[in-house]
Amino acid sequence: MWRGLWTLVSRAARGPHSPRPCTRQGSRYPGPGSGATIFALSSGQGRCGIAVIRTSGPASGHALRSLTAPRDLPPARKACLRLLSDPRSGEPLDRALVLWFPGPQSFTGEDCTEFHVHGGPAVVSGVLQALGSVPGLRPAEAGEFTRRAFAHGKLSLTEVEGLADLIHAETEAQRRQALRQLDGELGDLCRGWAETLTKALAHVEAYIDFSEDDNLEEGVLDQGGSPWGWEVEISGIQRPQVLLLSLSFPPSTADSEVRKLEVALGVHLRDARRGQRLRSGAHVVVAGPPNAGKSSLVNLLSRKPVSIVSPEPGTTRDVLETPVDLAGFPALLSDTAGLREGVGPVEQEGVRRAQKRLEQADLILAVLDATDLASPASCNFLDTVVIPAGAGNPSGNSQRLLLVLNKSDLLPAGCSDPHPDLPSHLLLSCLTGEGLDGLLEALKKELAALCGDPSTGPLLTRSRHQHHLQGCLDALGQYKQARDLALAAEALRVARGHLSRLTGGGGTEEILDIIFRDFCVGK
Numbered sequence: 322m323w324r325g326l327w328t329l330v331s332r333a334a335r336g337p338h339s340p341r342p343c344t345r346q347g348s349r350y351p352g353p354g355s356g357a358t359i360f361a362l363s364s365g366q367g368r369c370g371i372a373v374i375r376t377s378g379p380a381s382g383h384a385l386r387s388l389t390a391p392r393d394l395p396p397a398r399k400a401c402l403r404l405l406s407d408p409r410s411g412e413p414l415d416r417a418l419v420l421w422f423p424g425p426q427s428f429t430g431e432d433c434t435e436f437h438v439h440g441g442p443a444v445v446s447g448v449l450q451a452l453g454s455v456p457g458l459r460p461a462e463a464g465e466f467t468r469r470a471f472a473h474g475k476l477s478l479t480e481v482e483g484l485a486d487l488i489h490a491e492t493e494a495q496r497r498q499a500l501r502q503l504d505g506e507l508g509d510l511c512r513g514w515a516e517t518l519t520k521a522l523a524h525v526e527a528y529i530d531f532s533e534d535d536n537l538e539e540g541v542l543d544q545g546g547s548p549w550g551w552e553v554e555i556s557g558i559q560r561p562q563v564l565l566l567s568l569s570f571p572p573s574t575a576d577s578e579v580r581k582l583e584v585a586l587g588v589h590l591r592d593a594r595r596g597q598r599l600r601s602g603a604h605v606v607v608a609g610p611p612n613a614g615k616s617s618l619v620n621l622l623s624r625k626p627v628s629i630v631s632p633e634p635g636t637t638r639d640v641l642e643t644p645v646d647l648a649g650f651p652a653l654l655s656d657t658a659g660l661r662e663g664v665g666p667v668e669q670e671g672v673r674r675a676q677k678r679l680e681q682a683d684l685i686l687a688v689l690d691a692t693d694l695a696s697p698a699s700c701n702f703l704d705t706v707v708i709p710a711g712a713g714n715p716s717g718n719s720q721r722l723l724l725v726l727n728k729s730d731l732l733p734a735g736c737s738d739p740h741p742d743l744p745s746h747l748l749l750s751c752l753t754g755e756g757l758d759g760l761l762e763a764l765k766k767e768l769a770a771l772c773g774d775p776s777t778g779p780l781l782t783r784s785r786h787q788h789h790l791q792g793c794l795d796a797l798g799q800y801k802q803a804r805d806l807a808l809a810a811e812a813l814r815v816a817r818g819h820l821s822r823l824t825g826g827g828g829t830e831e832i833l834d835i836i837f838r839d840f841c842v843g844k
């Protein structure tokens with residue numbers, strides 16, 4: 322019985338259905354030291370000071386020796402100056418710094434080399450061709466270096482995603498967020514949660530074994546009516562094996578640990594939308610009546626002539642989208658048609674599209690002409706868009722709105738705020754730029770609320786993360802409702818499986834393909 326229990330505890334700790342919880346499992350790629358050796362230019366394309374060419378795979382050392390003189394391998398991880406020449410013709414290619422990273426202490430876990438050559442296109446193509454002539458070497462596919470790093474357990478799936486985001490990060494907030502993910506924060510969090518579930522599962526499985534022997538399950542479930550009930554019950558049973566379990570993981574702790582886990586998952590799930598906004602940009606929609614200066618504002622914020630500006634009302638018809646860095650946050654800025662009634666069919670279609678885009682906005686930048694507030698179009702816009710959105714007191718995570726009164730340069734001099742009766746607003750002149758700093762400050766606050774603080778805030782940046790955390794939470798719900806120990810254990814296993822898949826344990830090829838598609842060749 323004692324030995325049986327230990328077997329069960331360790332089996333639960335390992336998990337009978339998923340091989341290892343949240344391990345950094347690989348894909349179909351072969352283990353370190355086998356397979357082809359790949360090479361690619363890892364720095365950007367085009368003329369530059371230094372270009373970095375990498376290789377990874379078992380023939381890396383041979384490739385390094387074939388191209389360099391002297392032919393011996395440099396000391397591991399130390400930059401050495403070498404003359405590079407083409408192994409076929411002996412023709413000199415460049416004088417370059419080379420590095421030798423013997424596996425497994427390398428980015429991919431395999432033998433790797435780096436050639437830091439002068440960045441002219443002729444040098445780069447000469448070295449790439451020379452490498453291509455070495456037997457066993459072939460050009461790398463997009464993301465193949467990172468994929469090998471993942472296959473060899475150097476990076477978890479969430480870290481791979483962080484790396485992809487870091488390469489694509491365009492704003493400061495995105496960079497901070499990607500770095501946190503690359504540091505493995507999300508993976509660590511999931512591994513901690515999975516460990517909690519493993520302990521709970523060990524407890525339940527051991528009890529299943531115990532009750533099979535002693536026929537106790539029925540009575541306990543009758544009394545408790547739920548896993549929480551029988552967990553408490555177990556600690557009351559004076560059996561040596563149960564006492565052992567109680568010491569290693571007291572049932573009341575199991576109860577509260579799983580409950581704590583539910584709370585933590587809920588907090589992160591509520592933050593998920595913010596994390597996704599931080600990764601792909603908040604939707605900021607500029608809207609208002611015709612000629613308010615919406616297109617002028619879009620051009621000012623994006624610092625380029627995205628939209629046509631003209632004195633003619635109804636200039637903008639289609640929704641025009643442009644990605645911008647707004648005060649360090651990524652945003653997708655949309656210019657829209659001026660909202661008004663009684664217009665021709667083309668402009669009407671523009672108005673319909675504008676209204677549709679307004680519904681999808683995370684943040685509405687409502688623009689009015691400060692000198693034209695009494696016009697029917699302005700009044701209608703205030704009544705139908707600004708006031709319902711509750712400008713001035715944005716609440717919670719719902720759609721937010723900033724009201725901007727443009728063309729302040731046309732207001733009589735000395736008039737600080739001509740419209741104190743309007744909902745909270747900012748004065749701006751797209752013509753002179755006055756009020757722009759205040760607007761950017763307000764935008765920063767709004768975007769920080771929408772996207773979260775990148776250094777402490779949301780960690781879930783993809784819908785994939787949200788899907789698995791929700792799956793885990795749902796399974797914990799089933800666990801609580803299970804009236805049968807076997808079902809309760811199965812629910813815990815399902816919950817743990819979701820966490821495991823989030824970090825890449827048992828990741829399917831499809832997910833890997835989608836993630837690695839984001840990478841460029843050489844990464």
Ligand SMILES: Nc1nc2c(ncn2[C@@H]2O[C@H](COP(=O)(O)OP(=O)(O)OP(=O)(O)O)[C@@H](O)[C@H]2O)c(=O)[nH]1
Nearest residue numbers: 611612613614615616617631635636637659751752
């Ligand atoms: N004086 C002044 N004129 C401005 C300002 N901003 C925009 N304008 C002018 O107002 C007119 C309309 O500007 P747009 O940016 O085309 O306005 P819009 O809201 O995009 O117009 P529609 O697309 O037609 O709905 C243009 O002649 C601009 O030069 C401003 O701050 N001050």
Ligand SMILES: [K+]
Nearest residue numbers: 631633634636
């Ligand atoms: K216009």
Ligand SMILES: [Mg+2]
Nearest residue numbers: 615616636637
């Ligand atoms: Mg316009």
